[in-house]
Amino acid sequence: MNNCVFCQIVEGKASCHKVYEDENYFAFLDNRPLSPGNVLLISKKHYRFVYDVPDFGGYWETAKKVGKAVQSTMNAESINFLTIGEEVPHAHIRIIPRYGNDLPFQLFPKHIPDNEMKAIAERIKSTL
Secondary structure, eight states: OTTOHHHHHHTTSSOOOEEEEOSSEEEEEOSSOSSTTOEEEEESSOOSSGGGSSOHHHHHHHHHHHHHHHHHHHTOSEEEEEOOOOSSSSOEEEEEEEOTTSOSOOOOOOOOOHHHHHHHHHHHHHHO
């Protein structure tokens, strides 16, 4: 889809802080993170919802792999997986690191400077 920002990211037409890529999936730091290290895992092929992705189990196994790397890299207490799917009409799993001091969880984006986002992406990438 030409007007889908996630499709543009996969095609290299829009910039992102990539942390993971394989044949079917692409993961990058959310530019409006809910916590430091918040990653979006998308299908490379355009599907509207997560449940539309043909290899649903493989998608979640990839989310688990990326989530564990994020948790380890960011020294997070745990990881939450969120699939609201309304922000961008392209299947995506939000991988959100949780820290002991961020409870109760709030859905308010944080501002993280670009140089810090780049450093976080590189650290996560090196873990994967």
